[in-house]
Amino acid sequence: MSKVNLALESRISAIKKAVNLLLEGLKKYKVSDDIIFDIRIAFEEALINAIKHGNKLNKKLKVFVSWEISSRQVAITVSDEGKGFNHRRLPDPLAKENVGKPGGRGVFIMRQFMDKVSFLDCGRTVKMIKLIRK
């Protein structure tokens, strides 16, 4: 099992390094490209949300990231220091009135591409799990 903990600055440019580190870890476990794609898209969405919406790009606030990779699954946690949000009150991006709108798909994509997504601490923390071997 491999475990990593990071503290990122709340800037969009911090995302690439964190993502590349995770992808390197996944490759060591010989995870398939399709599953890597799923994990990557969900992880990036979580980071963008934490940095942009959670911490509002405030450089004084951090985003805390951790992950554990085992032969069976990847578990990722992303936490911001923002005001939190009610994940149950997000507009449905599949609703007729929303599907043609540019934004509002980040959390939905996380839920679709990971096997389990849960929000804690008033929405400041998201935990995601993806099975890499059934």
Add this chain to the structure above:
Amino acid sequence: MQIKRRQLNGFEVLDITGEINFDTSPALRNTFIKLIEEKKNKVIINFNGVSYIDSSGLATLVELLQKIKSHSGVLKLCNISPKVKSVFEVTKLDKIFNILSCEEDALK
């Protein structure tokens, strides 16, 4: 991400290589805005070289679709890989965009 422009059968074709994501989607947006300013309103985006797209990329494409439609134009997408297409499908954007399997079909 690299974007190459070419013209074919009255269409502007954008050949994109790389990823359409939070980092690169502004460049796609800028290229597209230039096309609209040049009054090119029949556009095909060729996804043959696109390996990844995120919600920022989707948001940019939706915005561009709205822009070109407001200029009575047409936007088609073609050659999307199965994994990238899955992102359109789960978000139901495959019903909003005109997605063709190959460039030949897009040129019709």
